[in-house]
Amino acid sequence: xxxxxxxxxxxxxxxxxxxxxxxxxxxxxxxxxxxxxxxxxxxxxxxxxxxxxxxxxxxxxxxxxxxxxxxxxxxxxxxxxxxxxxxxxxxxxxxxxxxxxxxxxxxxxxxxxxxxxxxxxxxxxxxxxxxxxxxxxxxxxxxxxxxxxxxxxxxxxxxxxxxxxxxxxxxxxxxxxxxxxxxxxxxxxxxxxxxxxxxxxxxxxxxxxxxxxxxxxxxxxxxxxxxxxxxxxxxxxxxxxxxxxxxxxxxxxxxxxxxxxxxxxxxxxxxxxxxxxxxxxxxxxxxxxxxxxxxxxxxxxxxxxxxxxxxxxxxxxxxxxxxxxxxxxxxxxxxxxxxxxxxxxxxxxxxxxxxxxxxxxxxxxxxxxxxxxxxxxxxxxxxxxxxxxxxxxxxxxxxxxxxxxxxxxxxxxxxxxxxxxxxxxxxxxxxxxxxxxxxxxxxx
Amino acid sequence: xxxxxxxxxxxxxxxxxxxxxxxxxxxxxxxxxxxxxxxxxxxxxxxxxxxxxxxxxxxxxxxxxxxxxxxxxxxxxxxxxxxxxxxxxxxxxxxxxxxxxxxxxxxxxxxxxxxxxxxxxxxxxxxxxxxxxxxxxxxxxxxxxxxxxxxxxxxxxxxxxxxxxxxxxxxxxxxxxxxxxxxxxxxxxxxxxxxxxxxxxxxxxxxxxxxxxxxxxxxxxxxxxxxxxxxxxxxxxxxxxxxxxxxxxxxxxxxxxxxxxxxxxxxxxxxxxxxxxxxxxxxxxxxxxxxxxxxxxxxxxxxxxxxxxxxxxxxxxxxxxxxxxxxxxxxxxxxxxxxxx
Ligand SMILES: Nc1ncnc2c1ncn2[C@@H]1O[C@H](COP(=O)(O)OP(=O)(O)O)[C@@H](O)[C@H]1O
Ligand SMILES: [Mg+2]
Numbered sequence: 001x002x003x004x005x006x007x008x009x010x011x012x013x014x015x016x017x018x019x020x021x022x023x024x025x026x027x028x029x030x031x032x033x034x035x036x037x038x039x040x041x042x043x044x045x046x047x048x049x050x051x052x053x054x055x056x057x058x059x060x061x062x063x064x065x066x067x068x069x070x071x072x073x074x075x076x077x078x079x080x081x082x083x084x085x086x087x088x089x090x091x092x093x094x095x096x097x098x099x100x101x102x103x104x105x106x107x108x109x110x111x112x113x114x115x116x117x118x119x120x121x122x123x124x125x126x127x128x129x130x131x132x133x134x135x136x137x138x139x140x141x142x143x144x145x146x147x148x149x150x151x152x153x154x155x156x157x158x159x160x161x162x163x164x165x166x167x168x169x170x171x172x173x174x175x176x177x178x179x180x181x182x183x184x185x186x187x188x189x190x191x192x193x194x195x196x197x198x199x200x201x202x203x204x205x206x207x208x209x210x211x212x213x214x215x216x217x218x219x220x221x222x223x224x225x226x227x228x229x230x231x232x233x234x235x236x237x238x239x240x241x242x243x244x245x246x247x248x249x250x251x252x253x254x255x256x257x258x259x260x261x262x263x264x265x266x267x268x269x270x271x272x273x274x275x276x277x278x279x280x281x282x283x284x285x286x287x288x289x290x291x292x293x294x295x296x297x298x299x300x301x302x303x304x305x306x307x308x309x310x311x312x313x314x315x316x317x318x319x320x321x322x323x324x325x326x327x328x329x330x331x332x333x334x335x336x337x338x339x340x341x342x343x344x345x346x347x348x349x350x351x352x353x354x355x356x357x358x359x360x361x362x363x364x365x366x367x368x369x370x371x372x373x374x375x376x377x378x379x380x381x382x383x384x385x386x387x388x389x390x391x392x393x394x395x396x397x398x399x400x401x402x403x404x405x406x407x408x409x410x411x412x413x414x415x416x417x418x419x420x421x422x423x424x425x426x427x428x429x430x431x432x433x434x435x436x437x438x439x440x441x442x443x444x
Numbered sequence: 445x446x447x448x449x450x451x452x453x454x455x456x457x458x459x460x461x462x463x464x465x466x467x468x469x470x471x472x473x474x475x476x477x478x479x480x481x482x483x484x485x486x487x488x489x490x491x492x493x494x495x496x497x498x499x500x501x502x503x504x505x506x507x508x509x510x511x512x513x514x515x516x517x518x519x520x521x522x523x524x525x526x527x528x529x530x531x532x533x534x535x536x537x538x539x540x541x542x543x544x545x546x547x548x549x550x551x552x553x554x555x556x557x558x559x560x561x562x563x564x565x566x567x568x569x570x571x572x573x574x575x576x577x578x579x580x581x582x583x584x585x586x587x588x589x590x591x592x593x594x595x596x597x598x599x600x601x602x603x604x605x606x607x608x609x610x611x612x613x614x615x616x617x618x619x620x621x622x623x624x625x626x627x628x629x630x631x632x633x634x635x636x637x638x639x640x641x642x643x644x645x646x647x648x649x650x651x652x653x654x655x656x657x658x659x660x661x662x663x664x665x666x667x668x669x670x671x672x673x674x675x676x677x678x679x680x681x682x683x684x685x686x687x688x689x690x691x692x693x694x695x696x697x698x699x700x701x702x703x704x705x706x707x708x709x710x711x712x713x714x715x716x717x718x719x720x721x722x723x724x725x726x727x728x729x730x731x732x733x734x735x736x737x738x739x740x741x742x743x744x745x746x747x748x749x750x751x752x753x754x755x756x757x758x759x760x761x762x763x764x765x766x767x768x769x770x771x772x773x774x775x776x777x778x779x780x781x782x783x784x785x
Contacts, residue, residue: 331543332538332539332540332543332544333544333545333546333547335499335536335538335544336536336538336544336606336609337546337557338504338531339502339531339535340531340532340536340557340562340609340610340613341527341528341531341532341558341561341562342561343528343561346561350557351546354546354548355546355547355548357548
């Protein structure tokens with residue numbers, strides 16, 4: 001029915017198909033690389049997210065456009081260091097000294113936005129005592145803090161007054177990196193060393209440390225106010241958006257078509273009844289109803305999808321398709337089918353509906369983005385799915401956090417660009433299909 | 445076998461889709477009989493109700509009044525499985541072959557549909573029926589044509605598919621509504637000969653509708669002429685062509701330019717004026733406003749009944765089968781009575 005050679009004549013359709021294909025690949029990639037439960041966990045903002053992700057970091061690609069060369073997140077963990085970086089010295093009978101030496105290169109032109117130590121200690125009665133030393137590339141050593149970790153200790157030098165008195169800056173993040181030879185506050189480039197010297201007072205006792213220097217950039221999409229990686233929502237939002245759009249478009253189109261064909265074929269009171277129901281449905285305020293359902297019943301995207309479908313089953317499509325079927329009904333082949341005994345149901349499904357499919361498929365394809373936008377609209381109104389990562393949720397978060405005023409334009413831009421691409425891709429293909437299926441319309 | 449009695453088919457006209465605004469009297473009191481294996485032609489200009497009459501015989505319309513009797517079954521009352529059963533005994537060939545075939549179905553699907561619908565559950569049996577009928581209507585090579593879509597065939601081939609589909613359920617009666625009027629002149633004769641062959645081979649009763657008298661001789665024994673929803677003349681084909689009696693029939697023969705119409709030269713003028721309104725038909729004889737022989741005070745007042753015609757050459761009754769609904773016939777009888785008196 002439709003040949004590649006025909007599509008090839010529409011370069012716009014090729015572009016559209018490429019976009020749709022890209023989204024399909026993206027959806028598959030998301031589903032395969034991030035299992036559903038993991039996606040939910042990462043979007044919920046679990047422990048790993050809070051510990052390792054920066055807050056409101058920009059996407060890595062912003063570095064391509066400015067000279068600042070923003071640092072990504074750097075994590076140093078004593079559990080992952082080579083043996084040589086750790087040494088034990090016995091000081092007395094029951095005191096042992098553990099020294100962890102972690103070093104890293106810093107080649108970035110701006111400061112680390114946030115710096116935190118996570119120190120985990122194992123002990124029975126006496127906690128270890130850990131001193132932290134920060135050695136800058138020019139050899140200066142800063143005492144970066146003393147910690148007596150009780151189990152899991154989170155230590156932020158910036159919040160430690162004693163440390164802050166030792167550095168000439170408003171924050172440890174600046175103070176630890178500051179190049180004293182320059183007037184402008186600029187980080188020193190080179191190799192830094194972080195030494196943790198711990199005294200262990202029990203035989204079985206030990207401690208491990210992790211230093212997280214949260215990046216100013218993170219991943220391909222950045223992070224949000226809850227430290228969640230936005231790319232998770234963008235990736236997983238793709239299959240969700242596709243499923244939402246395609247299911248809604250397919251079910252609504254099929255239902256509209258069947259109802260319209262039934263209406264036309266039976267005529268009489270059936271037709272009148274269907275037309276009245278459609279009229280009433282068309283004046284029903286859809287959005288307020290959705291808000292009502294979302295508020296009182298459930299904000300699950302599948303409930304909302306069901307509602308969107310329910311509200312559109314007797315939608316405008318019924319009127320459009322009815323006017324088409326009124327013409328189709330009069331075609332001689334329908335009369336012929338009746339003459340050889342075809343029943344009403346067969347005529348509706350085998351003779352009326354297939355005839356209008358060429359008209360309907362382009363419209364169906366073109367309508368997919370509208371439903372994707374519907375999801376986003378509902379999310380903006382606070383009816384986004386509470387657990388699923390969706391594009392609409394990203395936009396809603398960005399809006400409520402004043403992303404645009406705070407310079408987090410990418411937060412709003414990324415989902416918006418994806419949605420625009422969905423719109424462009426499906427429209428281009430829909431228009432081309434319309435020209436291929438319905439060549440007569442070309443002249444109009 | 446088929447007996448149509450005082451059949452009326454009226455379409456209701458609605459004002460603004462609601463209020464009643466009268467009826468289109470597409471068929472208004474038609475009676476005729478058709479025996480098994482007989483072919484009958486029906487002629488008349490377009491809009492005179494030929495298709496309405498046929499659709500009612502096929503029970504695509506319900507009769508408004510009157511009865512259609514097919515082998516003792518009252519066709520007007522049929523529904524459900526009985527109706528399907530009846531329809532399987534009546535084949536239908538339409539005017540526009542391309543329109544009569546679903547454009548999205550292959551020839552295979554098109555021919556299979558009637559069989560599936562009528563309970564042929566065995567696929568092999570269906571296939572053999574399809575192949576047999578295709579050979580019969582000369583749609584060959586079969587394997588090449590089956591997977592094609594209608595638009596890939598020529599008009600003549602499309603009409604052969606339509607004929608094959610009408611024949612595939614082995615009907616007793618075939619209704620052909622202007623089967624060749626939309627075909628190229630070059631294939632018309634072939635298609636008509638095919639229909640004639642099928643009719644003879646299967647002992648089919650056929651009603652062949654046309655508005656063109658020049659094609660009727662190819663097959664029918666009898667012919668009736670319709671005007672404004674009524675039969676104005678009924679005759680064996682030879683008798684009608686030799687002795688057209690109703691002024692309207694004469695005008696039709698004139699227009700068709702049939703070389704066999706002996707009287708063709710006598711009546712040069714095609715009746716002026718339009719076919720009458722079927723909503724408010726003229727009183728009396730419906731043809732009187734266009735008839736140059738109309739008798740004032742008679743033709744425009746009383747509706748003529750069909751009566752046997754007087755044979756122009758020997759004044760004998762033409763086997764009593766040639767009837768015309770025209771007051772002139774009565775005048776002629778009276779004149780003859782006067783002469784013999
Ligand atoms: N479904 C219908 N509703 C109303 N009027 C109809 C309908 N079908 C046919 N007619 C009218 O009935 C008259 C006879 O039509 P038809 O039977 O198609 O004539 P023919 O086949 O001789 O050309 C025409 O005036 C036509 O407009
Ligand atoms: Mg007709």
